Amino acid sequence: MVSLGFAHQIKMGAGSNSMVEFPVTRTPPGWRRNCKNRVKFRILTSENHVGEPDLSVTVNGLKMCNPFVIGSGPPGTNYTVMKRAFDEGWGAVIAKTVSLDAAKVVNVTPRYAKLRAAGVNGSLKGQIIGWENIELISDRPLETMLKEFKQLKEEYPDRILIASIMEEYDKAAWQELIERVEETGIDAIEINFSCPHGMPERKMGAAVGQDCALLEEVCGWINEKATVPVWAKMTPNITDITQPARVALSTGCEGVSAINTIMSVMGIDLDTLRPEPCVEGYSTPGGYSSKAVHPIALAKVMSIAQMMKKEFGDKDCSLSGIGGVETGGDAAEFILLGASTVQVCTGVMMHGYPLVKKLCTELKEFMKKHNFSSIEDFRGASLEYFTTHMDLVRRQQEAIRERKAVKKGLQSDKDWTGDGFVKETDSMVSN
Incomplete structure (x- = not known):
């Protein structure tokens, strides 16, 4: 069981002096929204767990039934689909990114393109291994999205709903947007500093995430206003992803999410000579996701986690892993590299909302195999x-020297032992 590091004490029975402690798993929503300063929490893991592995996690004070989170995008674009995600059992939902003026957001179609395996090296022919999108943030009016956030929190008060937000380079706009989304009762905010297409043209998304000075300023505005946990979503389209992650955490964000999509061109149609996805004969570079980006995402998450451990080890900062998650094993890899939660977006678009059941089952099987009782165990x-x-070279050279020493056998008659006599004899046999 994962719980916060404090508890309510309840006296047992009239006149009894015995006490029992019940872990507090979440701060009351009303208190959180009215509190000027956000409170950080430390994750504790109970020992000697017996029975089924416990998938629940408590991250920045937010209790989730499992670490699987709907990533910001089409799977969180309206009330209907977010409700479906909660009903299927996802640990949390991050809604599609909103801004103050949705009228500036105009999407096109088609806006997706797929990369399929050729059926070599063990891959299944036709299997989708890559996915590109040129989709923008939500084109629905902010008022509509806010109304749906509020409705979801009223119907699912104990489920975690996270608003993803993005704005132009304007302090007043950022702070107005934060105030308005918090009024709906959302549990946390994810800041989209990473959308690689369309939005950077307006100095939004990756345009901020790739400029650490700009990022520091905007994070300052955000954390000055926010009263719920803030996660900063990182762009992989940068040389060293630890630099913006460090800036975000240093300026008060409780966590970082990584990675968003990778800038890409899916391909060229060799018959028409036009790029994909093709809109009236033209295209634009977009964001690449799905299975093919998983190894890249793991490397980025590993780098961030190492930096966090070294520089923020005494603080309760969280890391959410994103990139090509379609199996429980994919998720386990992110957690083994330090992620507290794992986000899935393209996977849901390919396999549907019931995917979470498969993810939970497979993650539990992994945990049973290694005798892990909770997420924090590994x-x-x-x-x-x-x-x-x-260091790899040094380790290998040392191992080679040790193996050679074993093959040489005993150096003197005084080295013989009674217990290892047979093995010692074999160590000096040449064939």
Whole structure:
């Protein structure tokens, strides 16, 4: 079980002096919204868990039934689909990104393109391994989205709803948007600093996430106003992703999400000579996602997690992993690299909302295999096995020397032992 590091004490029975502690798993929503300063929480893991593995997590004070989160995009674009996500059992939902003036957002169609496997090297022919989109943020009026946020929180008060927001370079606009989304009762905010197409033309999205000075200023505006946890969504379209992640955390964000899509051109139709996705004969570079980006996402998350462990180890900062998650094993890899939650967007577009059941089942199977009782039991467990190339060379040379020493056998009659006599004899046999 995962719980916060404090508890309510309740006296048992009239006149009894015995007390029982019940872990507090979440701060009351009303208190959170009226509190001027956000409170950070430390995740604690109970020991000696017996029975089924516990998938629940508590991140920045938010209790989720599992670590699987609907990533911002089409799967969180309106009330109907977000309700479906909650009903299917997703741990949290991040709505599609909103801004103050949706009239400026005009989407086109077709806006997706797929990359399919050729059926070599063990891949299934026709299997979708890559997905490109040139979709913008929500084109629905903000008032409509806010109304639906409020309705969802009224119907699902104990489920986690996160608003994704984006604005132009304007402090007043950012702070107005924060105030308006918080009024609906949402549990947290994810800041879209990473959309790679369309929005950067208006100095939004990745245009902010790629400029650390600009990012620091905007994060300052946001954290000055926000009273709920804030996650900053990182762009992978940058040389060193730890730099913007460091800035976001240093300016008060409780967590970071990584990665958003990778700038790409899906391909050229060799018959028409036109790029895909093709809109009236033309296209524009878009965001690449799905299975093909998973290894890249793992590397980015690993880098951020190492930085967080080294520089923010004494703070309760969270990391949400994103990129090519379609199986419980994919999710386990992100968690092993330090992620507290795992977001899925393209996977839902390909497999539907029931995918969460498969993810939970497979993650539990992984946990049973290794005797893990909670997510915290293995979160970040693989980070220690990453090192430098020079250290790999040193380790291998040392291992070779040790193997050679074993093959040489005993150096003197005094080295013989009674317990290892047979093995010691074999160590000096040449064939």
